[in-house]
Amino acid sequence: MDETQLIAAARAGSAEAFAALVRRHQQAVRGFLRRAGGDVAEADDLAQEAFIAAWSRIGAFHGRASLRSWLCAIAWRKLQTARRGAQRTRARERHVAQLEPSTTRLDPASDARLDLEIALAGLEPEQRAALALCLGADFSHAEAAHALGLPLGTVKSHVARGRARLAQALGADHAAE
Amino acid sequence: MRPSEDELRAALLADAPDRDEAFVAAVTSRLPQGRTVLNWSAWLRRAVLLVALATLAPLAAEAAAALGRAVDATMVAVCLTLVLSSWMAAGAVARTLRR
Structure with missing residues (x-):
């Protein structure tokens, strides 16, 4: 079945068709959330939440954007909501304890990955997200703009600046070796 | 030496x-069973909105007529606030039910 047929079947209530859509797009959504959020466990949890939300809203998907862009839009909103919740929690706990870095960061086996993670962490959240979509998942600027709910020009600028900063950060690391 | 575009792309894709x-399987096991449940939540919100509008609109009109035009804007604002609150409350209930 092609994607249009799967979407139609999922809209009609077929969990099997929806599972096939999850199978097709889980890599893009999880990869996007991992890069945009930086925490593997949280990214996978949010990806699950995003797919479950997509199941309940698939009737509202009219195909004006690609399905992966629509899924990433849901995932991005989930990530933003989680961040707001985390910020509120941190604000409450700030006077009690020092913040500790996440213990489930990206696989530390590779120095290059760590370099990338550190470089990504230095970017603004929207720049990270735009880069994760446009460079990491091969989204067009228009698709990324739809997914992130940002104007096209802003996405182009985020990608250009983010790419330059990432290259600079990674280049500097490489140069230091 | 700066990484090339391809190297950046490869690095971003590395652990996807x-x-x-x-x-x-984890996602599908968590899907709410049956689309009727999901449709119910949407219909519930619509019904609450309609009831709120049907109840509040005549009240607002009456109050505005009784008190004069000066309070029209206030009544409309109050009315809209109530409608929006009802909508949000219904959404919250629906989300809770869905979980």
Whole structure:
């Protein structure tokens, strides 16, 4: 079945068709959330939440954007909501304890990955997200703009600046070796 | 030496999961069973909105007529606030039911 047929079947209530859509797009959504959020466990949890939300809203998907862009839009909103919740929690706990870095960061086996993670962490959240979509998942600027709910020009600028900063950060690391 | 575009792309893709049946199974096991449940939540919100509008609109009109035009804007604002609150409360109930 092609994607249009799967979407139609999922809209009609077929969990099997929806599972096939999850199978097709889980890599893009999880990869996007991992890069945009930086925490593997949280990214996978949010990806699950995003797919479950997509199941309940698939009737509202009219195909004006690609399905992966629509899924990433849901995932991005989930990530933003989680961040707001985390910020509120941190604000409450700030006077009690020092913040500790996440213990489930990206696989530390590779120095290059760590370099990338550190470089990504230095970017603004929207720049990270735009880069994760446009460079990491091969989204067009228009698709990324739809997914992130940002104007096209802003996405182009985020990608250009983010790419330059990432290259600079990674280049500097490489140069230091 | 700065990394090339391809190197950046490869690095960004490096740990993206490929096929993962466990993830697919985890998602599908959490899907609410039956689309009727989901449709009910949407219809519930619509019904609450309609009831709120049907109840509040005549009240607002009456109050505005009784008190004069000066309070029209206030009444409309109050009315809209109540309608929006009802909408949000219904959404929250629906989300809770869905979980």
